Amino acid sequence: MEETKEKKGKRTKEKLLSIATRLFAERGFSATTVDAIVNEAQINKRMVYHYFGNKEKLYQASLRLVYGRLGDIELELSEHEDGLEALLAAIIKEYFHFLQVNADFVKLLLWENLNQGRGIEGAGLTQVKNPILTKLNDAIQRGIDEGKLRPDLDAKHLLINLIGLCLIYFSNRYTLSQSLSLDLASPRTLDQGVNHIVKLVQEGIHA
Amino acid sequence: MEETKEKKGKRTKEKLLSIATRLFAERGFSATTVDAIVNEAQINKRMVYHYFGNKEKLYQASLRLVYGRLGDIELELSEHEDGLEALLAAIIKEYFHFLQVNADFVKLLLWENLNQGRGIEGAGLTQVKNPILTKLNDAIQRGIDEGKLRPDLDAKHLLINLIGLCLIYFSNRYTLSQSLSLDLASPRTLDQGVNHIVKLVQEGIHA
Amino acid sequence: MEETKEKKGKRTKEKLLSIATRLFAERGFSATTVDAIVNEAQINKRMVYHYFGNKEKLYQASLRLVYGRLGDIELELSEHEDGLEALLAAIIKEYFHFLQVNADFVKLLLWENLNQGRGIEGAGLTQVKNPILTKLNDAIQRGIDEGKLRPDLDAKHLLINLIGLCLIYFSNRYTLSQSLSLDLASPRTLDQGVNHIVKLVQEGIHA
Amino acid sequence: MEETKEKKGKRTKEKLLSIATRLFAERGFSATTVDAIVNEAQINKRMVYHYFGNKEKLYQASLRLVYGRLGDIELELSEHEDGLEALLAAIIKEYFHFLQVNADFVKLLLWENLNQGRGIEGAGLTQVKNPILTKLNDAIQRGIDEGKLRPDLDAKHLLINLIGLCLIYFSNRYTLSQSLSLDLASPRTLDQGVNHIVKLVQEGIHA
């Protein structure tokens, strides 16, 4: 029972995309060659142009792929129903875990910022609205109104804080491991890290 | 009175290094061409190899240049004499400000981590011990002993927290500006940011 | 009826190889540039790397090409059925003639020895066993046993003698022509030379 | 007690020449870089041009140096006073030994022939008359007249034979060692070789 032509084409395309994503993440856009991608995929070079147009569009497809995964957890978190402390803990834990298992995302994110976000623009990922931000904003406002939280708390900056606290463990793994003599690749260290973050934030927001 | 031969050579070398540093930061290692460097410097291409050996060693020299600047503020901070709260505020403010005015450093740091720290290894920057860490460790220990601080505070993780809280404003400027609709290039936003961080940390560490 | 794609590719590869072989023989490895090869072949430079990998591998392919031709006459000679004198005359005449019409071989052989045989190693030509040597060894042993030959004759050294006697006419054509005032390019001189060799050897081996 | 300026200059020149000679012999003209020479000599590159004009003239000076050594033994041999057999043995042994201890000569000779003798022409070494040839010619003529030698012996071809028989052991050391499984670098093998040659020639010339 042969595979249909369409299916085979789809498999070819997916294989190219997944390998390209890994290589772009590992080496960055410039250092990744189309040859490296097709050699590893065992697929003819011409297919890159057939399915994706050119190298840059393939890169943009990679960006869309990994960003899509992030969207999933954002959606999930935005449906969270408990109070602020639990929400913060959930955001931190989910996001931290996401970064931990999606090294591709971390690296492409780094690269994009080095690249002044041009790839993301080209990939049409600029319009992503942020459901978590809304959720967080509401929760904070409620907390401030109830006098439970410092009135100078700001949802956007707090979200930046959360992201920064989590991302640094992965974005700067190599340089930090060296300068602090601490193995940031070890799961134990990462566990301590995420707990450290949760406590810092939960304590740090109170009035 | 003409410039001596040695001085002219030194100027040539410095010019190459400063322009290379900027371009490496802007574009990353692979996307920066030796031609681009020498064209901008108006210097013969051969001189890159005369003074630095090859493109990679020139890149390593760039790393050493920007890391040297960081070393200066670290040394300064390590001589700080006040209490922990003041120390933390000083670290945050100094580091935040350093990142703000040293965009080159931020970008090369990002790139190095994308590149698994290989450039830093090659540049002989691995052995940098961290004077701030010692300082912070002592202060935390004292605070815990006096019952003023949470006993589960850890100097290394706290330092990572501080770095993450600051760095994110610059490392992810483009992606965050887009997804939060907040201009992270504006000085006003950055001022709010650093204050938000200081408060979060100062509140967050207490027992 | 158009040429197929594969055939065209094969022609391109063969053209590159034959021109490269000539130029490598004429100028040596270092003095032969890839540009010179592709210009003469009217073929895009990139094809050298497509078909051969790099300049060195192209050189090795050239070595294999000319060595292959030598293998042909060696095989032929190894099937020789007459006595030793006739065998020696045949070896000398065939080898001499081979060198005469394969200037490429002579020059590449010279170059290889200048280069300490590294190219041949890289080309995988080290394992060439020598069918003539076996043949010669047998014939000599028989002659010695029958008391017709000097008992101190050695097949390996004799073969070296034969090769040396022939090769010198081509390997040192220029320097000998000058220092002896004798035109070693002239067919007449070469005819005298090969006869001189045959007689010297046939007389020189007897008991 | 300082060295005089002239002496220092002479030492500089000699050092450049001796190192250049070795490198040209090892690598050939094209593959030897002026940088390699001056680095090894620890002498400023400009001095090559000061003392020798350019790279090519330095190469020619190397040729003159090693050819001069050959001239010495040729002169010596030309004064030989015994009979033909002894003369032939002397030529073979002296020449073989000369090649054995003057690897530079062998290699530069090879290279020159690859290069169609152009370097030798430029070096003004074309006019070297050959005192041995005269000597040999006389001895042969006498032998033929006395009926002791084959009347078809020719001095020039015989000299070529001798040279070929000797040179092959050194010129093709690498390729022969491989194809014959015989270590041509071993002194024992070379001893056997020279004896094999002497016997072959002494037997081979008789009427």
Next chain:
DNA sequence: GATGAATGAGAGTTCATTCAT
């Protein structure tokens, strides 16, 4: 006599991309 800086041409090699089938 000696030095380090500087040069421009050109080396080998690799790139993303297109063509022809």
Next chain:
DNA sequence: TATGAATGAACTCTCATTCAT
């Protein structure tokens, strides 16, 4: 859909040589 051949521009790097001191 898929393929191998082909392209030209650009890459990093090296060369022999000269300049200024």
